[in-house]
Amino acid sequence: xxxxxxxxILSCCCVGLAxxxxxxxQSADPLPADRIxxxxxxxxxxxxxxxxxxxLAVRQLQKQGTPLPARDVLEKQMLERLVMDKVQLxxxxxxxxxxxxxxxxxxxxxxxxxxxxxxxQLREALKKDGIAYPKFREEIRDEMTIARVREREVENKIxxxxxEIDNYLADDSAKNGGSEEYEVAHILLRTPESASPxxxxxxxxxxxxxxxxxxxGEDFSQLAASFSDAPDGLQGxxxxxxxxxxxxxxxxxxxxxxxxxxxxxxxxxxxxxxxxKLVAKRGxxxxxxxxxxxxxxxxxxxxxxxxxxxxxxxxxxxxxRIKNGGNFAxxxxxxxxxxxxxxxxxxxxxYPGDTVxxxxxxxxxxxxxxxxxxxxxxxxFHLIEVLERRVQDVSSDRQRAAARQILRDRKMDExxxxxxxxxxxxxxxxxxxxxx
Numbered sequence: 226x227x228x229x230x231x232x233x234i235l236s237c238c239c240v241g242l243a244x245x246x247x248x249x250x251q252s253a254d255p256l257p258a259d260r261i262x263x264x265x266x267x268x269x270x271x272x273x274x275x276x277x278x279x280x281l282a283v284r285q286l287q288k289q290g291t292p293l294p295a296r297d298v299l300e301k302q303m304l305e306r307l308v309m310d311k312v313q314l315x316x317x318x319x320x321x322x323x324x325x326x327x328x329x330x331x332x333x334x335x336x337x338x339x340x341x342x343x344x345x346q347l348r349e350a351l352k353k354d355g356i357a358y359p360k361f362r363e364e365i366r367d368e369m370t371i372a373r374v375r376e377r378e379v380e381n382k383i384x385x386x387x388x389e390i391d392n393y394l395a396d397d398s399a400k401n402g403g404s405e406e407y408e409v410a411h412i413l414l415r416t417p418e419s420a421s422p423x424x425x426x427x428x429x430x431x432x433x434x435x436x437x438x439x440x441x442g443e444d445f446s447q448l449a450a451s452f453s454d455a456p457d458g459l460q461g462x463x464x465x466x467x468x469x470x471x472x473x474x475x476x477x478x479x480x481x482x483x484x485x486x487x488x489x490x491x492x493x494x495x496x497x498x499x500x501x502k503l504v505a506k507r508g509x510x511x512x513x514x515x516x517x518x519x520x521x522x523x524x525x526x527x528x529x530x531x532x533x534x535x536x537x538x539x540x541x542x543x544x545x546r547i548k549n550g551g552n553f554a555x556x557x558x559x560x561x562x563x564x565x566x567x568x569x570x571x572x573x574x575x576y577p578g579d580t581v582x583x584x585x586x587x588x589x590x591x592x593x594x595x596x597x598x599x600x601x602x603x604x605x606f607h608l609i610e611v612l613e614r615r616v617q618d619v620s621s622d623r624q625r626a627a628a629r630q631i632l633r634d635r636k637m638d639e640x641x642x643x644x645x646x647x648x649x650x651x652x653x654x655x656x657x658x659x660x661x
Contacts, residue, residue: 263304264655265311270304275658279303282459291461292444294451302450302459304658309456309645310371312652317370321533322377324369327598332365379641380582381603385632393628407469407480408505410445410462413642415454415497418650432491432498439488445502454497455642463504470631473639476501496642515577515627519612520588521570523556524563526605536606540599544608547596553610562605574615578630584609 263270282303286293293299317323324332337347348358414432416425435452439445446461453462469477476499479489483503492499523543525536543556554569561570580588583602591597591611599606 260657262656262658263308264653264657265308266315266653268311268315270307270311275300275304275307278307285460286450289446289461291450292447294447298451299459300658302453304656305454306456306459308652308654308656309649310367312648312654313371313374313645314367315652316378316648317374320377322370322373324366324373329362329366329369332369333362336365375641375644376582379644380633380637383633383636383640385629385636389632390625390628393632394624405469406466406507407472407503408466409464409472409476409480410449410502410504411455411464411476412445412449412453412458412462412500413455413497414452414499415642415646418647429491429493429498432500436488436491436500439500439502445488466507471634474635475499475639477635494639496639496646515617516614517574517576517617518588518614519574520572521553521557521565521568521610521612522563522572522584523553523561523570523608524605525560525607526562533601533606537599537601540606540608544596544598547608547610553596553608570610574617576626578626578633 259271259273261269262272262275279299283293283299294302333347334344337344340347342350351358351361412432412435414428414435416428420428431452435448438448446463449455449458449462450460452458455462457463464472469481472480475492475494479492479501480503483489483501485503485506488500488502492501523540525531525539527533527536539560543551543560546556547553554571557570558566560566563570565572575588577585579585581602581604583600584607587597587600587607588609588611591609593611593613595611597607597609599608601607
């Protein structure tokens, strides 16, 4: 199951609840004067915004037991994170990517459920500790919007050639599903899209210095929080447990040769310079089975005549008819603009990777018998119904589909970093943190 959006939501939830647990400022305490610390195109980042986010990050690092870098170092790192968030949210606005209130409410309900609360209890917990629910709500909307930017601009555009699949399947360890998983941490020093040779050399020298500090025994997670330009830098740069085939290609070739605790020499990629550490390793069972989903759908395409709003509105009407007892298959035959319409929208048994990420993610959220609200994919808007699920042995005729998904996962992180770098370079950014 693809869980990017859920992970982002739960991560944001943890931050929000951490804020809820933080002591409130005493009313007698003086409030520092606010000022602009960055300009991003036509928007600004304020000192108050920076310090609020930084306090949350510090509490996270303390909870993880990560030694804290100097405050001024953390400030610079967090300011860059806020700049990158602004860049992505501005891109979302310019390209019409948005999260409507209904989708946001569903996400908030999932956050409350994951913390064993009702939505009312979550609101009350935030209120008791001085956290404005509307602000928390909009922060969740921002996280969801950034996730959709990544989906549309990166994930849905990744292509895998037949030759890449052939090469992957030629590796016996790939066909057998692998036998080990790796916990990896990394530090990325990003190079600008149009960096001069002198800039690249300076960044390489900085990467070499960080590598030397790791070699002298300095804490890797602290250095990641201090220097890494990756989104996970302020969490110590830890990527979590992954089989080698789910790591970016530049990582997997190196990690399998490292001993636990070892750090690879500085690596160069199109995005910049990487320092990679193997934190731990464990044996993993080969994946002999896979979950299949039997689903059907109704598709309304978006074109010059039918706008996104029109397509969504039409499906909302069909959704209400189904909820009130309408027959899904009959409605699919009448209204669906997909080749499956003649079969009542039946797509048969679907393997992971058979559909685009937007569709698969929504489908995987459903239980058998449930119907989704309208969801968007590159093909238009869909209603999806999951009929049943089963676990099936991976037959030879499905190996290529599984390999395609694994190769997509490998490419995603690197492609996202590349897109972020280009988006950052296109934006007008003026940093004013040093102005006192």
